Amino acid sequence: QSVLTQPPSVSGAPGQRVTISCTGSSSNIGAGYDVHWYQQLPGTAPKFIISGNTNRPSGVRDRFSGSKSGTSATLAISGLQAEDEADYYCQSYDSSLRKVFGGGTKLTVL
Amino acid sequence: EVQLLESGGGLVQPGGSLRLSCAASGFTFNSYALSWVRQAPGKGLEWVSTISGSGVSTYYADSVKGRFTVSGDNSRNTLYLEMNSLRVEDTAVYYCAKDGGDLLTGPLEYWGQGALVTVSS
Numbered sequence: 001q002s003v004l005t006q007p008p009s010v011s012g013a014p015g016q017r018v019t020i021s022c023t024g025s026s027s028n029i030g031a032g033y034d035v036h037w038y039q040q041l042p043g044t045a046p047k048f049i050i051s052g053n054t055n056r057p058s059g060v061r062d063r064f065s066g067s068k069s070g071t072s073a074t075l076a077i078s079g080l081q082a083e084d085e086a087d088y089y090c091q092s093y094d095s096s097l098r099k100v101f102g103g104g105t106k107l108t109v110l
Numbered sequence: 111e112v113q114l115l116e117s118g119g120g121l122v123q124p125g126g127s128l129r130l131s132c133a134a135s136g137f138t139f140n141s142y143a144l145s146w147v148r149q150a151p152g153k154g155l156e157w158v159s160t161i162s163g164s165g166v167s168t169y170y171a172d173s174v175k176g177r178f179t180v181s182g183d184n185s186r187n188t189l190y191l192e193m194n195s196l197r198v199e200d201t202a203v204y205y206c207a208k209d210g211g212d213l214l215t216g217p218l219e220y221w222g223q224g225a226l227v228t229v230s231s
Contacts, residue, residue, distance in 0.1 A: 002154065033215055034215060034216075034217075036217035038155070038218070040155075045205055045221040045222065045224055046155065046205070046218075046221055047221070048217055048219050048220070048221075051210060051216075051217040051219075052217070057219070087154075089154065089155050091155075091157075091217070091218070093214055093215040097169055097214065098157060098169065098171060098172075098214075099145065099157040099160065099214065099218075100157065101147075101154060101155045101157060102154070103154045104154040104155065
């Protein structure tokens with residue numbers, strides 16, 4: 001069981017906007033630690049797409065955005081495209097001196 | 111360009127040992143924390159261990175503490191993960207990743223392609 005909780009799956013039609021939630025606790029997200037997001041395309045290594053809750057690294061499309069409030073964070077993907085079909089993971093830091101991940105969310109583009 | 115290249119994966123019997131290596135290039139090796147993250151077949155990502163840029167501080171997941179040891183060689187720009195007393199549940203693809211800074215709180219900015227470790231009799 002993962003420390004951070006994500007929905008197992010979400011789906012949307014091309015062009016739509018989808019959101020993926022990531023819920024933690026007072027020892028990680030709620031303690032003020034940043035949330036980072038990763039995209040993992042089938043058969044490949046994860047790719048870093050959001051850092052520090054809201055920041056997009058160079059080269060990541062502005063269709064991807066992040067937010068954080070309280071003990072939760074959200075990844076939003078707008079203008080959904082077939083190439084966005086992947087697994088998405090949130091990650092933060094826990095005060096027990098460890099990095100923690102969410103269980104992952106499979107995004108299906110209908 | 112940052113590159114991370116893992117090696118050393120393979121098949122090992124339960125109770126056995128294996129050492130993974132991660133050759134790093136494209137950044138100042140001792141200025142960034144480096145981490146190992148694993149992914150069991152069909153499962154999600156699990157953080158395993160992080161070593162600070164200086165190599166002085168190391169951190170481990172409870173699931174591997176006491177069995178795995180992370181280290182780095184600045185002269186070779188190489189990260190290692192020594193794995194002992196391996197269990198069937200350690201079977202996974204092991205990724206080497208470069209942190210965004212030298213703090214455990216930062217993101218994993220760059221990832222290697224992964225090395226498969228299979229623990230089976």
